Amino acid sequence: MKFQAPRGTRDFYPKQMAWRNHLIDAWRRVSIRNGFEQVDGPIFESLDLYKVKSGEGIVGELFHFEDRGERQLAIRPEFTPTLARMVAAQASSLPKPIKWFCTPNLCRAERPQRGRLREFFQWNIDLLGSDSPVADAECIFVAVDLMRDLGLDSQTIKVRISHRETVRHILSKFGVADDMMLRAFELLDRRDKIEPERFVELAAELGLDPNQVERFDQACRYKYPIGRLDQLREHTGIGDQLGDLESLDAHLTDFGIADWCEYDLGIVRGLAYYTGTVFEVHEVSGAERALAGGGRYDRLIKLFGGPDTPAVGFGMGDTVLSNVLVDRGALPEDTLPKPDVFVLAGGDDAARRLPSIVADLRQRGVHARFSYRPTRNLGKLLKEAAASQARYAAIINGDTSNTVALKDLASGEQADVPIDELSSRVLQ
């Protein structure tokens, strides 16, 4: 019997595990310096919890099971319902704004593709209790901060921003009735996937004539820079009804991330869920899926039985992020922990002294390794030391002398150092 990992799941060998930690460490580091606190919840929840947010249709897209007490449970496909449940339960005692992050593994019963697996890790940033556009801007800033932390730049990455209410006003201006709004958003989301003639046809059903369709389509395809809402006004004829977008625009500039962002009215995201700002983080070549997506969801906490609580946040998966970084030349093997020193012995006398020297180094916090090979051939041992990517090799002298030869494996320089100075030397 031979087994492989189930469809859409991954095995994490040391190299992959180091890479995964590299990403999750960055998520943690960036979250914390932006003032977010880490939370987590159970990896499975009541199936009903997910139905409340997403409806009956969600059941076919997650993994669910029945426990021995006939409870219907589901492995978490997202974290937001857990978060909403947690916030709703203690909302009155939590200081506002609530700024939480987590890095859960999530499972979805989808057909896997590049950047899309059945089990993955997702960074969640959520800011609750403020309806100010500052909160929207800060969330976007956190996403940008992460990109920057991992060495990506604003030429490679763009945050594409839209706003539900603004698009609604534009659609309304073009003559779409309120009860047709949901269908209009659906059409906007799907416009690249349907034939142009069909698009015009469907738009006509919403009350738009071909001329308006053309104008609206163009307004949605154009990317507006931050600070140029005047262009957006001109293209859409929306006038002064920009609302929060106006304020968001100023905050994005004040946070210094204007060049990372652009307005893209074609960004739609989940229909039933978001209420205001929506955004996606993209790699500009378009070769990968969205790195992250999020927005404002002011009605969710109430839906879960809590007080009316405005909220904004985003999720970022590890799969696309990883693809983008690897596309840009990052090598997962470079994230493996490297030894500070590789201790080796070229003779039997030295070999007897090796364990105590290694043990002492490790007690002092030094990452120290040694060879399991029986050979005393220093050439082979040095090759192993170099392969481990240790910074130093420490060659124990065969006699009882108090020095070891410390060799810098990058430069090749070598010098005798007293054994009691070894740990401080290699930790410098």
Next chain:
RNA sequence: GUGAGUGUAGCUCAAGUGGUUAGAGCACCAGGUUGUGAUCCUGGGGGUUGGGGGUUCGAGUCCCCUCACUCACCCCA
């Protein structure tokens, strides 16, 4: 879940229209008689060709099923 493509060693790939015991490089392991590491020699382990069934004297190669990956749909919470 629907449709299409792909699948040979840990990795990258070979094996004319079916034809002996499926090969190579890299990687891994071990030696090269007594102390200094890149592209030095020598040797070794590792494959039921993703798995199962069928056609055939004979299948890595043809057919069916299944599993996984890739792409589109769906969805993107």
